Amino acid sequence: MADYKIPETHEFPIIPSIMEGAMAHSSPFVAGEEFQSDMGFPFSGETGKLIDGWKERFLELMQEKLSKYRSLQVFMDICVKCGACTDKCHYFIGTADPVNMPVARQDLLRKVYRRYFTFAGKYFPKLVGAVDLTEDVIKQMYSYYHQCSECRRCAVFCPFGIDTAEVTMAARDMLAQIGMGQKYSNQIIPKVHKIGNNLGLPEPALVDTLEGLEEEVEEDIGVKVRYPLDEKGAEILLVTPSADFFAEPHIDGLIGYGKVFHAAGVTWTMSSKASEAANFGLFIGNYEQMRKISLRIRDAAKELGVKRIIFGECGHAWRVAYNHLNTLAGPWDFLDPNYPVPQHILEFTKDCLDRGILNINKSENDHMTLTFHDSCNIARASRIGDKPGSQFTTPRAVIKAVCNNFHDMSADTIQDQTFCCGGGGGLLTDDLMELRIKGAQPRMEALKNVSNDHGVTHMAAICAICKSQFTKVLPYYGMTMDQIVSVHQLVSNAIVLEGQETDE
Amino acid sequence: MSALSILYVILFYVAMIILVVGITNKILQYKRVPAPLKIAVTPAPLTKTGVAYRFFTEVVLFNSLFRATKWTWIFSFMFHFSLLLAFLRHLRYVISPDSIFWPLINNMVVQSFGHYAGFTMVIGLLGLLARRIFVDRVRYISSISDYLMLILILGIAVTGLSIAFVAHTDIVQLKAFIMGLFLFDWQNLPTDPVLLAHLTMVLFLMVIFPVSKLIHLPGLFMAPTRYQLDNPREKRHLSPWGAELEAKDGRNA
Numbered sequence: 098m099a100d101y102k103i104p105e106t107h108e109f110p111i112i113p114s115i116m117e118g119a120m121a122h123s124s125p126f127v128a129g130e131e132f133q134s135d136m137g138f139p140f141s142g143e144t145g146k147l148i149d150g151w152k153e154r155f156l157e158l159m160q161e162k163l164s165k166y167r168s169l170q171v172f173m174d175i176c177v178k179c180g181a182c183t184d185k186c187h188y189f190i191g192t193a194d195p196v197n198m199p200v201a202r203q204d205l206l207r208k209v210y211r212r213y214f215t216f217a218g219k220y221f222p223k224l225v226g227a228v229d230l231t232e233d234v235i236k237q238m239y240s241y242y243h244q245c246s247e248c249r250r251c252a253v254f255c256p257f258g259i260d261t262a263e264v265t266m267a268a269r270d271m272l273a274q275i276g277m278g279q280k281y282s283n284q285i286i287p288k289v290h291k292i293g294n295n296l297g298l299p300e301p302a303l304v305d306t307l308e309g310l311e312e313e314v315e316e317d318i319g320v321k322v323r324y325p326l327d328e329k330g331a332e333i334l335l336v337t338p339s340a341d342f343f344a345e346p347h348i349d350g351l352i353g354y355g356k357v358f359h360a361a362g363v364t365w366t367m368s369s370k371a372s373e374a375a376n377f378g379l380f381i382g383n384y385e386q387m388r389k390i391s392l393r394i395r396d397a398a399k400e401l402g403v404k405r406i407i408f409g410e411c412g413h414a415w416r417v418a419y420n421h422l423n424t425l426a427g428p429w430d431f432l433d434p435n436y437p438v439p440q441h442i443l444e445f446t447k448d449c450l451d452r453g454i455l456n457i458n459k460s461e462n463d464h465m466t467l468t469f470h471d472s473c474n475i476a477r478a479s480r481i482g483d484k485p486g487s488q489f490t491t492p493r494a495v496i497k498a499v500c501n502n503f504h505d506m507s508a509d510t511i512q513d514q515t516f517c518c519g520g521g522g523g524l525l526t527d528d529l530m531e532l533r534i535k536g537a538q539p540r541m542e543a544l545k546n547v548s549n550d551h552g553v554t555h556m557a558a559i560c561a562i563c564k565s566q567f568t569k570v571l572p573y574y575g576m577t578m579d580q581i582v583s584v585h586q587l588v589s590n591a592i593v594l595e596g597q598e599t600d601e
Numbered sequence: 602m603s604a605l606s607i608l609y610v611i612l613f614y615v616a617m618i619i620l621v622v623g624i625t626n627k628i629l630q631y632k633r634v635p636a637p638l639k640i641a642v643t644p645a646p647l648t649k650t651g652v653a654y655r656f657f658t659e660v661v662l663f664n665s666l667f668r669a670t671k672w673t674w675i676f677s678f679m680f681h682f683s684l685l686l687a688f689l690r691h692l693r694y695v696i697s698p699d700s701i702f703w704p705l706i707n708n709m710v711v712q713s714f715g716h717y718a719g720f721t722m723v724i725g726l727l728g729l730l731a732r733r734i735f736v737d738r739v740r741y742i743s744s745i746s747d748y749l750m751l752i753l754i755l756g757i758a759v760t761g762l763s764i765a766f767v768a769h770t771d772i773v774q775l776k777a778f779i780m781g782l783f784l785f786d787w788q789n790l791p792t793d794p795v796l797l798a799h800l801t802m803v804l805f806l807m808v809i810f811p812v813s814k815l816i817h818l819p820g821l822f823m824a825p826t827r828y829q830l831d832n833p834r835e836k837r838h839l840s841p842w843g844a845e846l847e848a849k850d851g852r853n854a
Contacts, residue, residue, distance in 0.1 A: 115737050165842060167636040168825050174627070175820035178747050179677065180732065180739035181669035195741045204742065216812045217746070226744035252642045254669035256659065256677075257817055258827035260642065384637060385846070392852050420639040420833045426853065427837050437834040477642055480831060485644035485651075513644065514668075 101531050103573050104191050106542035110509075112184045113193035120194040120535075124240040126528050128278035135287040136386070141276045151275040152230055156213055158271045159206075163214070168263040173210045175257050176200060182251040182261075187516045188244050191535035196241045199251035199261040205238050206268050239277050242268045244532055246522035247380065247413075248473035253513050265522070266382025273381060281526035282377045289390055294339035294373035300326075303369055306342050314352055319598035322359045324351070324367075327401065331366035333358070334398050336374045336418075336439070337409025338561035346583045347564055350410050353585030356592050357446050360455050365407075368397035374414035375561070379421075380523030387417060391425040404433040407440045410583060412472035412560030413521065415441060419479035441481045443491050443559065446588060450498045456593040459501050465555045466502035467587070468547050469493055470540065470567075471515035472560035486512075492559055492584055499591035504551040510543040518558075520566030533566060534573050541574040548576075557584045606778070606790045609800065613782055616807040623811025628819050636825040637840035645831035652828055659827065673732060680725030680754075683718040687761070690715030694779045719762040726755045750813065753802060760799035770796045 127145040134140055141148045148154065163170045182199040184190070189197040196202060204226070211218030211227035218227030228234060247262035269279065288297040298306070307324040314322045325331065335358075341351040358365045371394045378387030398406055406429075408418045418439045423429065429438040437444075449455050475481060475488050482491040489512045497503050510516055519536030547553045558564050558581060567581040593599070646652050658664040663681075667674045689711045696702050706712075730751045733743050764770050771791040781788040790796075809815065822828065830836075839847075847853045 112738075115741055164634055165637065165840075167631060167634040167823065168640060170634045171631055171820050171823045171825075175814065175817040175824075177814045177817050178739070178742050178744070179666070179673055180736065180742065181666050181673060183738035183742065185669070195738065198738055198742065200742050217809075221746075223745065224749075225746045249642060252826055254665055256663055256666040256669075257821040258642060258659075258665070258824040260640065260826050263640065263826075384843070388846065395853070423833055423837045424638060424839055424843065428853070439834075478640070480643055485647060485831060488643065 101535075104535055104538040106538065106545050106574065108546060110190070110539065110542065113190065115195040115198075116193040117195055120188075120192045120197060120244060120532065121237075121240065123244060123529065123532050124236075125243050125524070125526060126280035127239075128273075128280045128283040132280060132283040132287070133273075133276065133278050136273070136278060136283050138273045138278050138283070139276055146276060147232065147235065148276040151235070155230060155235070155271055155275050158274055159210065159214070162267045162271065163210075166263065166267065168260065169267050172203070172259045172263060173207055173214075176203065176207065176259055177257075179256065181254050181256060182259075185251050185254050186245075186261075187248070187250070187519060187539045188246075188532065188536045191519070191538035192244075192532070194244075196237075197244055199255075202241055202245055203259070203261055203264045205234070205241055206264055209234065235272070235275070235277065238268055239272055242272070243279060243524065243529070244536075246473070246517045246519070246524055246536070248517035248521055249477040250473065250514070250517065253477060262522070266379070268382070269380070269523075270382035273383075279381070279523065281528070282381050282523045286377050286381075286386060286390070289373055289375075289377075289393070293368075293370050293393075295375050295377070296339045296342075298339060298342060298372065300369040303342065303367075303372060307367075310348070310352065310355075314355070318594065320359070320594045320596050322352075322355045322594070324355050325365065326367050327369050328364075328366040329401050331364040331401065331403055333363055333365035333405045333407050334371070334394075334401060334403040335365055335367050335407050335409060335442075336371055336394055336397075336414075337367065337442075338374045338411040338414060339372055340561040340565060341409055342372075344561075344565060345568070346579070346581060346586055347410075347561055349586035349589060350583030351585075353583065353587075353589030353592070354409060354442055356589050356594060357442075357449060357455065357585070360592060360594055361445075361449050366401060366403070368401060370400070371397035374408050374411045374418070376414055376417040377523060379413055379417050387421065388425040391417065391422055394422065395426040399431065405436045405440065406432065406438055407442055407445055409442050410559040410561065410585060412474035412562060414561075415481075416474035416478040442585065443481050443495055446585070447482070447491050447495055450495065456595075457499055457591050458593050459499055459591055461590045462500040462587055463502070465500065465582075465587075466504065466551070466553045467496055467500050467582075468504055468506050468544065468553045468556050469496060469511070469584075470506075470518070470556050470558045470563060471511055471513075472558065472563050473515060473517045473521060475559065476513050476515045489513075492557075496557055496584060496587060499587050504547055504553050506543040506547045510539065516540040516543065518560075518563040518566040519570065521560075521562050525562050525566060534570050537566065537570045537574070541570070541576075544576070545574070555580050555582050557582050557587060559584050602787060603789055603792075605792060605797075606787070609778075609790050609797075610782065610787050612804050616804040620807040620810055624816070624819055627811055627816055628823070631820065631823040635840035635842065636829070637843050639829055639833040639838050640825050641829035641831050642826045643831060645829065647831055649830070652830060655827060656822065660821070672728070676725045676728030676732065678725070679721045680729065683720075683722035683725060686711060686715040686718035687722060687758075690718070694776050695783060697780070716765065719758050719765065722758045723755065723762070726751055726758065730755070746813070750815075753806060757799060757802045757806065760795050760802070763795050764799060768793065768795050
């Protein structure tokens, strides 16, 4: 067990008093030569050492970012330090470290911006809190820009809509380009390009896994449900996070997608080339990487000749897909114009439920009382369905259509006020375990309270990172790892396919 | 004309030019920088009318701040709306009664509430200052300039209140001076020290406006997180530099 204290949970949320330096030691592994060069980032000759001329390079990159991203330029200028965001970050609530207050996190970069790019900071640095760019400042940035999961909860409460995620992304990209890339993300992205997915599962392994899955499902329900890979001419290309291929409870969700497609009578396929929905280019703030990863999906869709693209359950992947796929890999004029590009699997399932073409036996989920965890990137950075806010109603409608027992967590911890799982934004790595556990505190607290008050036994999620993170941190809070389930796992439990063997 | 009046005429013009040129420059800078990606904080509006409504709730009601912290909202709301009323009431020094704009300011709301707005402004500012001093989180993020800004505006409010309620100035002469600035027919400025202090602080505020956090006024309309429509699947969003990247490798063809 760890040598740090697991945060306590309370009946009512408590905002901690600040503890300076509480998380100053937290820093993920820095990418070594292999991963820096795989990504086209420079390497100084020693892991974690800055490249020659790093200071000039950093300021040059900052100038470039400021002239390419309106968000960054505006956000650097307009913060008035009102304090609205100071108690909104799950990492601040869980760690009490004041630099984890969103405004303080932004200020790590803003102080440098002021010093080198503004009149006030150039001539009156002390007055406006501007600082010189030193190695210590860079180290601090590396530490605290990897204590932000880019979840945007602060942006919801900011009177001006300042989004710390934009600052974090810019900072991480600049750090990578002076020799301080993060190992976890920079190790994963090259795998996507070389092998096709974050986990590095090659095509033969995928074929094996999916065949095994088909056998397992047939054994279970007596119906041959297909989980096809690289089948040309299929109508739908499903792009799903690679964790869906083997991790629990992710794979139960994948089983669910297959059953829904089967019941709907559509042809579908996955792609070995685009066998990953995740796009870590977002996390590291690198437009070119995000584009390159997105273009795999375009290539796969063209090669397979599909008419529609549907994404599986993954939060940031849906953010990139929903907002950026059109920008980065469009236009999608070669696909069927009758469907949005891309669609979310929940949009497909909800439509099937609404049309009444799924045969549902809700009592199959009666052994559970569910609650739903809104993933940050779906709640605050995208939409599922056709109305603003239908990203909240759609998953709940699907859950309620397949389960009898559902209860929401406290209102200030769900929907657009949802708390991040604590492992998003490129932080789902073992070298940040302390941060992940502490950052999960607000969500764990809300879950415990709804369990105590309303007998909730399980929490459903629609994000691969959330599912992995909760599997890992639930035990630290006295709960069990199997209390986290996929939404399509619930669908899978309740759906009755034609010819299916029932228990009776 | 007195030397002092000449000095203030010059200062007024300089401050006005810095204010207008500075703000225009900043807005043009923000407009020049592209927003390469759709980053609206959702739920976001689907239509331009929806965006206008979103800004209405933010700019008029301070909706997000209300959700974030009630105390800051109360003090901030008091301060900003008192400031607006006081500003409108001050317009009578630059608008003549035969102007078509006169009814806009010559009404009960502006003239009566505006008369007392200085008091609520001071209460709001003291509340914000207290929060900055006593809440550990807000104290941690405050720079010297954050305190000075509140003190400067407090100074303007307090001197303004003294002129209105304690030591009246020659208001007819003051109006002649201000109108003179706009008509290039310069007149003498009353010389009572409280008025001069009030005007000097206002001039200073105008000068620092474009280079300080006060730029949040135009800037808040330029945040892509708030002004963007939620329509990325329906309409392709592409920045000029994004298009250049595409042209280079031709992979989107």
